[in-house]
Amino acid sequence: xxxxxTTGRPEHLRGLHxxxxxxAAERGLLDVAYRIVDSPVGxxxxxxxxxxxxxxxxxxxxxxxxxxxxxxxxxxxVLEAPGRLERAALELDEYFDRRRTSFDLPLDFRLxxxxxxxxxxxxxxxxxxHTTSYAELAHAAGRPRAFRAVGTACATNPLPVVVPCxxxxxxxxxxxxxxxxxxxxxxxxxxxxx
Amino acid sequence: MPGPSHVPVARGVYxxxxxxxxxxxxxxxxxxxxxxxxxxxxxxxxxxxxxETFLKALGAYPGLPVDANVEAWLVTxxxxxxxxxxxxxxRHGTVTERMPERPSTLGVPEAEFEAQxxxxxxxxxxxALPERQRKAVTYHYLGGLRYREVADIIGGxxxxxxxxxxxxxxxxxRTMGA
Numbered sequence: 001x002x003x004x005x006t007t008g009r010p011e012h013l014r015g016l017h018x019x020x021x022x023x024a025a026e027r028g029l030l031d032v033a034y035r036i037v038d039s040p041v042g043x044x045x046x047x048x049x050x051x052x053x054x055x056x057x058x059x060x061x062x063x064x065x066x067x068x069x070x071x072x073x074x075x076x077x078v079l080e081a082p083g084r085l086e087r088a089a090l091e092l093d094e095y096f097d098r099r100r101t102s103f104d105l106p107l108d109f110r111l112x113x114x115x116x117x118x119x120x121x122x123x124x125x126x127x128x129x130h131t132t133s134y135a136e137l138a139h140a141a142g143r144p145r146a147f148r149a150v151g152t153a154c155a156t157n158p159l160p161v162v163v164p165c166x167x168x169x170x171x172x173x174x175x176x177x178x179x180x181x182x183x184x185x186x187x188x189x190x191x192x193x194x
Numbered sequence: 195m196p197g198p199s200h201v202p203v204a205r206g207v208y209x210x211x212x213x214x215x216x217x218x219x220x221x222x223x224x225x226x227x228x229x230x231x232x233x234x235x236x237x238x239x240x241x242x243x244x245x246e247t248f249l250k251a252l253g254a255y256p257g258l259p260v261d262a263n264v265e266a267w268l269v270t271x272x273x274x275x276x277x278x279x280x281x282x283x284x285r286h287g288t289v290t291e292r293m294p295e296r297p298s299t300l301g302v303p304e305a306e307f308e309a310q311x312x313x314x315x316x317x318x319x320x321x322a323l324p325e326r327q328r329k330a331v332t333y334h335y336l337g338g339l340r341y342r343e344v345a346d347i348i349g350g351x352x353x354x355x356x357x358x359x360x361x362x363x364x365x366x367x368r369t370m371g372a
Contacts, residue, residue, distance in 0.1 A: 013224050016241060020220070020248050029252045032215075071215040076256055078215035 021081035031075035033084035034067070039096050040191070041184040044161070046088050049074060052106030053088055055158050058180035073111060092161070098191065101128035103162045111158040115146070119153035126167040129192045133171045155179060161188065213260055216252055223265050224248075226339070227272045233320070233332045234276040243279050247272040266346045269333060273347075319369045320362075326350075327362030334359050 024030040032054065034047040045063045047055040047070055054074060057066040071078050082089070087105065094100035102124070112120055119141050126132050132140075134154070138147040154165040155177055166188040170176045178185035227247055231240035250271050258267065320328060326348065333344040334355070345355045 013228065016224070016228070016244055017220065019241075019245050020252075023245060023249055024252055027249065027253075029249065034217075067215040067217070068212065072212045076213035076216055077252055078217055079220070079252075080217050 017080075021079055021083060024077075024079060025081065025084065029077055030079055030081055030084070031077035032070050033079060033081035034070075035080065035082040035085040035089060036063070037085075037089050037092050039092060041180060041187050044092070046085050046092070047078075048084050048088065049108045049110070051108040051110075053085075053159060053162060054108040054111060056160055056162060058160070058184060060181050060184075061179060088162075095161070096191070098194065101192075105162060107159060107162070109158075112156065115141070115143070115149055116153040116156055119150050120157050120159070120163055120165070123154075123157070123163045123165055123167070126164055128164075131167045131169050131189070133169055134176065135171050137168055151176065164188075167192075213255065213258065216255055219251070219255070219264055219268075220248060223268050226265060227268050230269055230272045230332065231276055234273075235279060239279055239283070240276075243272065243275045246279075247275045250275065263343060263346055265339060266343050269339060270347055319366050322369070323362050323365060326358045327365065330355050330359035331362040331366070335363075 021030070021033075025033070028050075030050075032047055032049055034045055034055075037044045037046055042059045044059075045055070045057045045066055046053065047057075047066075055066065055070060057063065067078055091100060091103050091105060095103070109117055109120070119137060122137065122140055125140075134147040134150045135144070137154075138144050138150045141150065143149070150168075154168050157163055157165040157179070160166065160178075160180060166178060166185045168176065175182050175185055224244070228240065228244050231243040231247070234240075235243055247268065251268055258264070320331060323331060329348045330341075330344055333339045333347060334341060339347075341355045341359070342352045344359075345352045348355065350358075
């Protein structure tokens with residue numbers, strides 16, 4: 001066949017996919033929309049429900065695994081639909097360009113709960129360019145001896161960067177851990193201190 | 195949220211399976227669904243049928259058993275969607291005698307067909323086949339499904355589907371004068 005590449009090629013399917021994203025959103029069938037965003041700390045997967053941003057993940061965490069976990073824990077109606085994430089992508093760009101010091105995005109905390117959730121909700125209170133320690137955060141959460149649980153809460157933060165768990169360090173000032181890798185944590189702290 | 199399904203892999207050993215993100219389904223099966231729609235409809239209508247197929251599938255997806263044959267399920271939805279579209283067109287009196295005005299992009303399997311630049315003749319010849327032969331040829335050759343998967347959709351044994359497809363191709367060769 002000579003014309004195998006005229007309308008059957010990937011661009012055509014991409015166009016059909018874009019139409020599907022719009023129609024799915026209109027009919028309320030787009031439970032989880034996601035988009036891949038480029039950043040100085042590598043590609044980020046950003047996912048949103050109708051309520052708000054529900055997950056941000058580093059490439060290190062394996063996007064396929066992250067998407068499967070969204071399908072399991074939120075809904076299997078997951079589509080790559082950049083439209084819903086335009087504002088999130090823009091704010092992330094501004095943040096990495098040092099033109100933004102806090103995020104103004106609706107967040108969906110459904111992937112977290114209990115004490116972890118309480119700790120994660122405290123994180124945006126640590127200002128841009130500042131850091132705190134796991135112990136101080138435990139104190140702020142009203143459970144001063146639960147600094148290990150606070151460490152777990154930071155490690156399982158479903159919304160890194162936007163919910164700034166990278167601003168929490170060990171008591172001695174060393175980095176502690178980071179789901180996106182210590183290089184990413186270091187890069188974010190350097191970006192904010194400049 | 196769908197429940198996980200426990201699929202036995204050995205005595206007493208189960209693998210927990212969950213539904214894949216729907217995006218994976220669209221990427222993996224989008225081209226097959228498009229071929230199925232184009233085997234029945236003109237290009238523009240085929241695009242509409244493709245979108246409608248995946249919207250219906252997206253709506254029903256959370257209830258799909260995790261071990262279902264997703265491709266067979268999608269082809270079934272696509273076929274029904276195409277038929278509904280054809281009926282709607284017929285009711286409004288806009289059904290066209292001619293098949294796609296643009297050159298067909300159907301992947302015709304037999305090398306001798308490549309000499310035919312008039313794809314309309316192929317489509318007409320396929321639609322003139324007896325029902326089971328037409329379905330077997332469409333799903334296997336145009337939809338890219340395996341004989342076993344075609345049998346899942348149209349019923350009958352894998353061997354019967356293989357024979358129906360072979361009979362269909364033989365008739366097509368005769369009709370096309372190849």
